[in-house]
Amino acid sequence: MSQKGKGWLLAIAALAGVWLIRHGADAQLMPPQPTTAQAFADAPAPLPGSPVAEPLKPSSPVRIRIPSIRVDAPMMRLGLGADGSLDVPPAEDRNVVGWYRDGTPPGSKGSAIVAGHVDNAQGRSVFYDLGALQRGSTVEVVRRDGRTAVFSLDAIEVYGSDDFPDERVYGDSPYASLRLITCGGGFSKKTGYQGNVVAYAHLTGVR
Template sequence: MSQKAQKAKGWLVGIAVLSGIWLIQNGSATQLIPPQPSTAQAFAAGPQLQPGSPVAEPLRPSAPVRIRIPGIDVDAPMMRLGLGADGSLDVPPAGNRNIAGWYKDGVPPGAKGTAIVAGHVDNARGPSVFYALGALKKGTAVEVVREDGRTAVFSIDAIEVYESEDFPDQRVYGDSPHASLRLITCGGGFNKETGYRGNVVAYAHLTEVR
């Protein structure tokens, strides 16, 4: 990773609350509460790979172009996300309900390390790309199509929900010895005055390459 990318990655740590605030302020006013992960889908004892799940060798870096999660009917293009002037991660356009974004100065999905992918839970017109993220189960497949023509297939290890003030930066953004993936959206309950109270995060690792 270049020095510039390392610096940008450092800025990324701690921005979950800011990203969540942006999504809250631009979220749906319909109060359609998205699914929230159950405690059974959380890690039993800290971040770890799903027992018995294969671990594929990391790929060379290549930008993602599409994400598919058949279990929750996600099939969306991907865009590059940078950092805003305040150091927070940019987010996909709120008006497009079927697009996800990846942190372009970090690790691309499928390469060694932790790749960050963000998507809206909803907007003023209703559910968006990651609306059902909290309904995922351990072992669910996540497919990321890359510019090099390969599809990186990940398996979900856990899905957790955090209140904004308790967001675990290192747990979510920390480096990984494997090709790991984090999917992030808003969640943690809804208040009609302040919006979503936190974030849902899905943890996954690379299990197959097609």
């Protein structure tokens, strides 16, 4: 990984323990959490038998769709704040997803990092049901070049904020990978969500 890549990896690693765990609105409406059956048995890898498509040339994402949990949302570019952490989508907009603009675009070789809120003060947000996804679920990302990158979900895991596996989530990938991140892992009225839900997917096709 290049020094630039290491720099943004460290910057967004800080994000996992900061804003994503602090935006819970209602502890009585806990979002679904993934079971161990949906996790990787070992290191991240495509599901056995699942096709692995050739990566695309870089192009910014404009929309994300996850049919099985009824997500259909615009995507916005996220940069880094003054403290070096990743900027966040506006909390008041419950149906917008952010993508780290200086990282890998979805569909290109490497790990594309995508983040969305699970809820806000008004209720459920775009990634509320992320933890309900199943291995093999489809994720579609519409790109500015007019192509739609089609991903298949390989696993979904939940981590405590003190045990977030930076390299596992943010590390380089030899194929076109996608990481979808939101908050989860229990809830505290004092500090908000206690961890993160991360969905891992890889490119299987292009439309």
